[in-house]
Amino acid sequence: MSLAYYPGCTLKTKARNLEEPAVASMEVLGFKLDEVPRWNCCGAVYSLAEDDLIHQVAPVRNLIRAKEQGNDELVTLCAFCFNTLKRANLLMKEDAEKRNTLNSFMSEEVDYSGEVKVVHLLEVLRDDIGWEALAQKVKLPLRGLKAAPYYGCTLLRPREIAIDSIENPTILAEFLKALGASPVDFPESTRCCGSYQVISSPDDISEYARPILNSALKHGAEALVLTCPLCDYNLAWGQKELMKKQSGFTGIPLFYFTQLLAIALGLGPQVCHFELNYGSPESLLRERNLLS
Amino acid sequence: MSAKERKKRSAETAVKEEKQIAVKLIPVYIMGKRYEVPEGLTIMKAMEYAGYKFIRGCGCRGGTCGACGTVYRKPGDYKLQVALACQKTVEPDMYIAQIPFFPANRARYEFAELTSAPEEVFKLYPELFRCVACNACTKACPQGIEVMDAISALKQGNIAEAARLSFDCIQCGLCTSRCFGELAQYHIFQLARRIYGARIIPRAEHLAEMVGTINEGRYDQILDELKQVKEDELKKLYQEREAEPLAAGEDWKPKDTRYL
Numbered sequence: 001m002s003l004a005y006y007p008g009c010t011l012k013t014k015a016r017n018l019e020e021p022a023v024a025s026m027e028v029l030g031f032k033l034d035e036v037p038r039w040n041c042c043g044a045v046y047s048l049a050e051d052d053l054i055h056q057v058a059p060v061r062n063l064i065r066a067k068e069q070g071n072d073e074l075v076t077l078c079a080f081c082f083n084t085l086k087r088a089n090l091l092m093k094e095d096a097e098k099r100n101t102l103n104s105f106m107s108e109e110v111d112y113s114g115e116v117k118v119v120h121l122l123e124v125l126r127d128d129i130g131w132e133a134l135a136q137k138v139k140l141p142l143r144g145l146k147a148a149p150y151y152g153c154t155l156l157r158p159r160e161i162a163i164d165s166i167e168n169p170t171i172l173a174e175f176l177k178a179l180g181a182s183p184v185d186f187p188e189s190t191r192c193c194g195s196y197q198v199i200s201s202p203d204d205i206s207e208y209a210r211p212i213l214n215s216a217l218k219h220g221a222e223a224l225v226l227t228c229p230l231c232d233y234n235l236a237w238g239q240k241e242l243m244k245k246q247s248g249f250t251g252i253p254l255f256y257f258t259q260l261l262a263i264a265l266g267l268g269p270q271v272c273h274f275e276l277n278y279g280s281p282e283s284l285l286r287e288r289n290l291l292s
Numbered sequence: 293m294s295a296k297e298r299k300k301r302s303a304e305t306a307v308k309e310e311k312q313i314a315v316k317l318i319p320v321y322i323m324g325k326r327y328e329v330p331e332g333l334t335i336m337k338a339m340e341y342a343g344y345k346f347i348r349g350c351g352c353r354g355g356t357c358g359a360c361g362t363v364y365r366k367p368g369d370y371k372l373q374v375a376l377a378c379q380k381t382v383e384p385d386m387y388i389a390q391i392p393f394f395p396a397n398r399a400r401y402e403f404a405e406l407t408s409a410p411e412e413v414f415k416l417y418p419e420l421f422r423c424v425a426c427n428a429c430t431k432a433c434p435q436g437i438e439v440m441d442a443i444s445a446l447k448q449g450n451i452a453e454a455a456r457l458s459f460d461c462i463q464c465g466l467c468t469s470r471c472f473g474e475l476a477q478y479h480i481f482q483l484a485r486r487i488y489g490a491r492i493i494p495r496a497e498h499l500a501e502m503v504g505t506i507n508e509g510r511y512d513q514i515l516d517e518l519k520q521v522k523e524d525e526l527k528k529l530y531q532e533r534e535a536e537p538l539a540a541g542e543d544w545k546p547k548d549t550r551y552l
Contacts, residue, residue, distance in 0.1 A: 013410055013449040040425045040444040054472065058425035108427065 003124065004071035005033035006062055008042055008081035015078070015229035017273035021262035022077055022121060024271040029129055029137060033075065036065045042081040043088065045196060053101055059088035060102055064109045066116045073117045075124055077258070079228035083154035086118040086161040120155060120163050122171050122227070122257070131178040139266030141180025145288055147260065148184040148221035149173050150212065152231040153192050166190075172225060175257060179264040186219040188212045193234040206245055209238025213252055223253045223284060225260060232256070236278030253281035263290055318384045335362055335377040335388055349392025355379045358462030361434070361469075364388045374434050374466050394465035396476035399483070408491035410449035417480045420446055422473030429467035429477055435460045439467045439477050446484060454481060455488035511551065 003026075011019040023033050039062050047055035062085060066074040076082040092099050093114025103111045125134060149172030156162045156169055164171040169190065173183035194208030212235065216224055226232050232254055242249050259272045259281075269291055274282045285291045317328040322342055329338040336350060351357035360377035365387045377390060399416035406412045414420060420443065429439035438457055445453035458481035467477040521529065534546045545552070 007448075009444075009447045009449070038438075038441050038444075040440065041421075041423065041447055043424075044421075054424050054426065057427075058423075061425050061427075106427070108431070 001030060002032045002034045003075045004066050004069060004073060005035050005075045005077075006039055006042070006066070006081060006085065007035060008076070008078040010080075010229045011078055014276065015232070015256075017276040018229060018232075018256040018258055019077060020273055021256070021267065021271045022258035024267050025258060025261045025265050026121075026124075028265045028267065029134070031124070036062070036069060036071070036074070039065055042078075043084040044080065046084045046087045053098060053105070056088050056091060056098070056102060057106065059084045060092060060112060061106065061109065063089055063092070063114075063116050063118070064106070064112045067112060068110060071116060073119055075119055075121055077121045079120070079152055079154040080230055082118065082120045082163075083161065087158075089114050089116065089118050090160060120227075122155070122175060123163050125175060126171060131174050134175075135178040135180075138179055138264045140264055140290060142176070142260060142264050142288070142290060143180050145181040145260075145284075145290070146184050146220055146222045147176050147181045147225045147255070148186050148216040148219065148223070149176060149189055150216070150224045150226050150231065150235075151190045152226070152228045153190070153195070155227060156190060172227070172257060176225065176260070179260055181260065181264075184216065184219050184221040186215045186221065188215040193228075193231040194238070195230060195234070198234055198237075205234060205238045206241035209235050210242060210246070213239060213242065214249075217250070217252055221252065223255055223281065225255050225257050227257055232278070239278065251279060253284050254278050255281050318382060320382050320385070321387045323389055324387070329382055331382070333382055335364075335375065335380050335382055335386075336360055338382045339377070339388075339390075349390050350378070353378045356462060358464035359392060361391045361394075361464035361466045362388060363391060363466070363469075372432075372470075374432050376434050376462075376464065379434075391464075391466060391469055394469050396465055396468045396479060397474075398476060398479045401483070403486060403490070406487060406491070408451065408487055410446065410451060412487065413446055413451065413480065413483060416483060417476070419473060419475050420480065423447070423475060424472055426472050428470040428472060429475075432466045432470040434464060434466060435462060437461055442481060442484075443475065443477060446480065451484050451487050452492050454484040455492075458485065514551065 007019055026033050041058050042062060043055055043058040063074065074085065076085055092102065092112055099113055125131075151169050151172060156164060156166050159166055167190075173185065176183040188211055191212055192208070193212065194205060198205045198208065213224070224235065226235070235254055239251050243251060254277060259274070259277075262271050263269070263285060269282060269285075274280070282291060316331045318331050319326055320329055320338060321327075322339055322344070327338075327342040329341050333341060336346070336353065340346070349360055351359035355376050355378060358376075362375045362377040362380065364373050364375065365371070366373070366383065367385050397417075397419070401416055423440070423443050425440060425444070427440045429443070430437070430441070433439050437460055442454045442457035445457060461478055461481050463478045463482065465478055468475065471477065518526070518529075534548070536544060536546075
């Protein structure tokens, strides 16, 4: 079965280790992630200014690309792209005045009014495949791997677009359970990584990372499981800084959830691009005999 | 017929023909001033007809050099149109202005030091990420290039795709003149095509082999012999040479195979 898919720019450059294991894994699960043609940047961050419509043009244009191909659903993988696309979609569905303005600005495109449903790959795994069916496809269960799900913000906020409960999300934990791992619950799993704030205050990067990483370690996590390239960037960089500042800080490997999916489905490290990860998450997998 | 008569007669014919081709004049506005110019002229010719003399903003007059980017508008339509002045013929009531040059940012680089990594483009042109996908660039392209798609390809790290999409770019700069994010698309694409040509596109191995063969001197002797031949003999050799027939198949070979 083919799914209309929006990758996002970062997944084609710095975060190929998020995308490539996802594409390979979905194929094993019987789904082809089919890139919508001529997609552009998702807008990078959803603009909160009421009258700043120019920054809605990019996400809406992508939704139009999906509609043009006759799709009623668009699968995203990057948590930030998911957020901007789903919120822009909501705007087009609910705000008639802004919808008209945007449609008439993009007079070269077909009109759009929120017809395409934006979903995240985790929702496809949960709702279309199901945890039990996923568990049955696992060839190399991640037994004994204490992995802490780190949700970040953009899959869960604001409430209108959340893929799970804002306060107590379980989707990543259930995903990890299906793969045979032992998810580690920790209170900072939905705390912000610093997002784009670190650009204007780079010195604070370790202060954003500190509570998240320390809490995960304190709760016994051996690895952190991520969905977002920006979380990955901030937590990796923050970790490097913490190594210098906090004595006894040992660091923690960072995985994308799709890498663990590929490993559990028996696809091996070839599709995972671990060379793009911070530190050497492979050594942890090797210790557990999870690298075929 | 004497030479004098012939001359007289041809002058009469010319007058007659001129009378037959009644030239219709149409109004156009060049930089806001009204002129009546003959229908059917290109914008460039019409401007020259109106008295303008081009010392810049005019190059090949064949639609390929990109020097004569022009914007115009028709009455009753808010949309700005673009054209190359040497290609587009005038239409009644056109408002015309030329944009022969645009002061766009052009990065300086030492090409030999560049790799094929997309980050090279990101570093030289960080404004790439100011694109908001408004698509004004695409609408402004007289070559019909999907300019915005090519910018998107670069943001996705796909230099080859950007080079492919922008292949027909003639560097007129009209895209840049319309850009909300102040990108210099045409300069960015030139960098992409350079990187693609030098670092990404596969090398033709047979070409390198042939160059090697030439450098080793395989053809030195026959070339030296040809240099000694007199002009008449050279012409004869050329005319009598064995040429590949038009419908030759791939396995065609000349009779003399010594230099293959």
